[in-house]
Amino acid sequence: VKVPENTHLTADDAAAFAECTLILSAVPTQYMRSVWERLQQYVPAGVPIISVAKGIENQTLLCPLEIIRGVLGAKGKERAMAAVSGPNIAGEIARRLPGTAVVASNNSEFARRVQSVLSTEWFRIYTNSDVIGVELAGATKNVVAIAAGVLDGLSAGNNAKAALVTRGLVEITRLGVAMGAREDTFQGLAGLGDLITTCVSPEGRNRWVGEQIGKGRKIDEILTQMRSVAEGVATTRSVMMLAERHQVEMPITQAVHAVLFEGTEPRIALAELMRRDQKAE
């Protein structure tokens, strides 16, 4: 992909923020705190911030906008912020294939500004006021995506994957609602929509990690080889802790955690999921 000529790239922290009118943060969740702690002194007053990360910080169990607001302290208090999420495999957007996204902010005027700034004829943006719902949906779907990849690695087929996505949506919705999110956010583009793309696109990084696991490789070896970040791996730890804290049953997340970090064989974890006693839907 060729970067447009009017895009100016810089590694100079001060220069990056000089005269800026809108800040878009694309730092993976587990690195956000250290990056924003370094950058915060350069952030101009009043300039709004958008985050596109999809994760939950391990140590604090916070979502991206909560991390940024916390680091900025008094400077973050009244600032407009938004999360942009949705079914957005980057390579497809770069090729200008049709796509949709959701901008979530509790500042509806700012949400509409982001909508107008990011919309193109092939990329449609919808607004949503459920910030925590959009952030949690974007983070938790990556855990289900790893499970979907494991099924691919085991050549389990699309019937199994469809069942997984259906049950996965149920369990991440349950967690979101327990944490104050709206159920319909999870049924929308930032929930179901993103879950589907992530679970079926060959380009999805979390799905790919799961596929390698399903084929019998070990997680450390896979991550060492990757040139980009699969947020779902760290997020799985966070979601497990949130499920315990909020007393929410999340069998698929548990299975992914067992396969990634507890040495359970993928085939055994899948068989256990299939055996679960659920006679009525």
Place this chain on the structure above:
Amino acid sequence: VKVPENTHLTADDAAAFAECTLILSAVPTQYMRSVWERLQQYVPAGVPIISVAKGIENQTLLCPLEIIRGVLGAKGKERAMAAVSGPNIAGEIARRLPGTAVVASNNSEFARRVQSVLSTEWFRIYTNSDVIGVELAGATKNVVAIAAGVLDGLSAGNNAKAALVTRGLVEITRLGVAMGAREDTFQGLAGLGDLITTCVSPEGRNRWVGEQIGKGRKIDEILTQMRSVAEGVATTRSVMMLAERHQVEMPITQAVHAVLFEGTEPRIALAELMRRDQKAE
């Protein structure tokens, strides 16, 4: 696929029903009435019937079990019946890949019997009492699958397909609820689950028809070439009529109808769907 040796195949109507204790009807919806009118004289009293068809009859706008019960008249009145549906690409089940399905009946004892008869270690059956919901979900998802195929034919990518499936589920749920179905049936395996498999599996027939349309072929030519039935083509006509009757907005169904039967170019129909004015999700 090799048919098991203890399976007896016959084209003799009377022999098919002799000594039978359970009837499973796998006749495509638009042919059910004529087939069952021919067969009904041989159907023994009291033997329950399962249907696995997924469609809506064009002339009457009835679902499979309603057609069978109507044809059987007095013989159908007290008879136990069930619809089996779900994310079930046949080739995968034949290869014994893990799968799930839903059995819907207003006779819960019979539903549990079907569950125990059809369940295997790799094929899990869940019961559901929402018969009309399961039948409508199975029928209407085929219309969305044609649209998903059109996107494939246009090489529109997985971001677009994920958005389509998300919005597609919303509109078929809306119709279902208007017709007395339960919303959670559409969010379950017979709704969302089946919708996903049908929209992503290369083997799905309705998706394949859509893909050919997206590549510029004409529907008559495609259907002439097919050796199996894509129920979604006829179902699209029925769903359009039901949407009008129940005053439900179904933009994706309208687009599929326009592309299949009104000569609209697939690319134009897609652009119109993308342009729809929906600022908030």
